[in-house]
Amino acid sequence: MCRLKPWESVTRKWLRNMATRAAPRPVAQLKEELPRQLLLDMGHPWIYDDEVKNISQLNGVAAGTLVDISGHDGRPMGVGILNRQASIVLRRMEGIASGTEVTQELLSARLKSAFAQRQQRLGDAAAYCRAFNGDQDGLPGVLVDRFGASAVVTFEVVGSVKLELLVQEELTRWIGKLKQLTVHRMTAKKEKWAQEGSEFTTSITRGDASKVRVVEPLASFDVDVLQGLAPGHWNYSLEALRGPLAQAFGAGTVLDAWAQCGQWGLRCAAAGATEVVLLEDSLGLAKLCRENATLNGLEEKVTVLHRGDLHTELRNMAESGIRFNCVSLNVRIRFERYLKHQRGQFGRWYKPSLKGYERAITLGAMVTSRNGYLVVSFLLPLTTEYWALCLVQGALEKASRAGSIVYCSSGASEDTAMASSTMDEYWSHIVIAVQLA
Numbered sequence: 001m002c003r004l005k006p007w008e009s010v011t012r013k014w015l016r017n018m019a020t021r022a023a024p025r026p027v028a029q030l031k032e033e034l035p036r037q038l039l040l041d042m043g044h045p046w047i048y049d050d051e052v053k054n055i056s057q058l059n060g061v062a063a064g065t066l067v068d069i070s071g072h073d074g075r076p077m078g079v080g081i082l083n084r085q086a087s088i089v090l091r092r093m094e095g096i097a098s099g100t101e102v103t104q105e106l107l108s109a110r111l112k113s114a115f116a117q118r119q120q121r122l123g124d125a126a127a128y129c130r131a132f133n134g135d136q137d138g139l140p141g142v143l144v145d146r147f148g149a150s151a152v153v154t155f156e157v158v159g160s161v162k163l164e165l166l167v168q169e170e171l172t173r174w175i176g177k178l179k180q181l182t183v184h185r186m187t188a189k190k191e192k193w194a195q196e197g198s199e200f201t202t203s204i205t206r207g208d209a210s211k212v213r214v215v216e217p218l219a220s221f222d223v224d225v226l227q228g229l230a231p232g233h234w235n236y237s238l239e240a241l242r243g244p245l246a247q248a249f250g251a252g253t254v255l256d257a258w259a260q261c262g263q264w265g266l267r268c269a270a271a272g273a274t275e276v277v278l279l280e281d282s283l284g285l286a287k288l289c290r291e292n293a294t295l296n297g298l299e300e301k302v303t304v305l306h307r308g309d310l311h312t313e314l315r316n317m318a319e320s321g322i323r324f325n326c327v328s329l330n331v332r333i334r335f336e337r338y339l340k341h342q343r344g345q346f347g348r349w350y351k352p353s354l355k356g357y358e359r360a361i362t363l364g365a366m367v368t369s370r371n372g373y374l375v376v377s378f379l380l381p382l383t384t385e386y387w388a389l390c391l392v393q394g395a396l397e398k399a400s401r402a403g404s405i406v407y408c409s410s411g412a413s414e415d416t417a418m419a420s421s422t423m424d425e426y427w428s429h430i431v432i433a434v435q436l437a
Helices: 006-020 037-041 102-129 158-175 236-249 263-271 283-295 310-319 357-366 383-399
Strands: 027-029 045-050 066-070 076-082 090-094 128-133 140-148 150-155 178-185 200-206 209-214 220-224 253-257 277-281 300-305 322-328 334-339 350-352 368-381 403-411 427-436
Touching: 006 283, 027 322, 037 403, 066 090, 076 158, 102 128, 102 140, 102 158, 128 158, 128 236, 128 403, 140 158, 140 209, 150 158, 158 178, 178 283, 236 263, 236 427, 253 310, 253 357, 263 277, 263 283, 263 300, 263 322, 277 283, 277 310, 283 300, 310 357, 322 357, 357 368, 357 383, 368 383, 368 403, 383 403, 383 427
Parallel strands: 027 066, 150 178, 253 277, 253 322, 277 300, 322 368
Antiparallel strands: 045 090, 066 076, 076 090, 128 140, 140 150, 178 200, 209 220, 334 350, 368 427, 403 427
């Protein structure tokens, strides 16, 4: 844990240079007859390295530099943020024409507008929301999650970290004095999600505590920001899907596997479940689950189990004849290397893996009682929702169980929507609930 002040002078200098520079910006010219040309014309914000004709001329240009973009015929196509080493070499800033001066006031206005929209639409609920969503709100790679008087800022793009001070200033104007501010910064030059969270550094720049609190109508949850982005991050879009399901299906006995901070199981316990088991393979998260059970006064209903291998524990439960009325599987996301995956949201060669999902669902079905509910979370490209359905179907067959799908939805909401409807390769959470016969 550290406190960073040197970023402040860097940020102000960068913004001042953008506003006052007299020299023309670098220009990236696209190739002819691109397969994705129509998508780019329709507003797709990402441009990949193999789509830029003069890519060699951009060698040595610093990450985060603003670049004018033109078509193969010289037609202006806006302004983008460059990272020559990344798979997504240019991220376009919506609504800014080529040659337009990008000032600190313009960038501040985008933050203010996003915060104001959330406040107007959500009212008091804006205290717990995704307050700024990168491409959608006009600043690529900048994500802001609000937790009451605290906030977590994630810079998914190397160059976007230069906006850190500006984000802090606008958050303070909106919220007031920040109780706690955590910043996750992408440090991998190629922006690959290849190091199980180590491609990000995490710093608490305001406050001393490492935990932020989510307050919901039924329960409250502490989230430890130092657990990192992969296991410890609170995902508002995913929880917006899972929250109502916990109240609808979480009666009787409940198993919450890969429980994170216990949010699913604790919601069920608060809604009236008779007994809840929270199952975790991370010792730190298991401890957090116990603390959250105590926080909500539910420790008598809730049992927390820490096991090194959750698949083995689920099998032991099945062989022992243990059954639950509702089983939630929030399988931990793992990024793996795929040589055929040349480009995408998580960098060249890397994407979330589905390995282990079918086995987990099979075992989950084996410990779900008759007429009980099995709820599974996935992270998939929006156009491949059927993969999740096929995995569930195959797993139920292996478990010799039959069931009907009673719920299936993706996590794209107003606060976490795509910047363009053309982004069919965008990865989003999908939640499926099955009632077993």
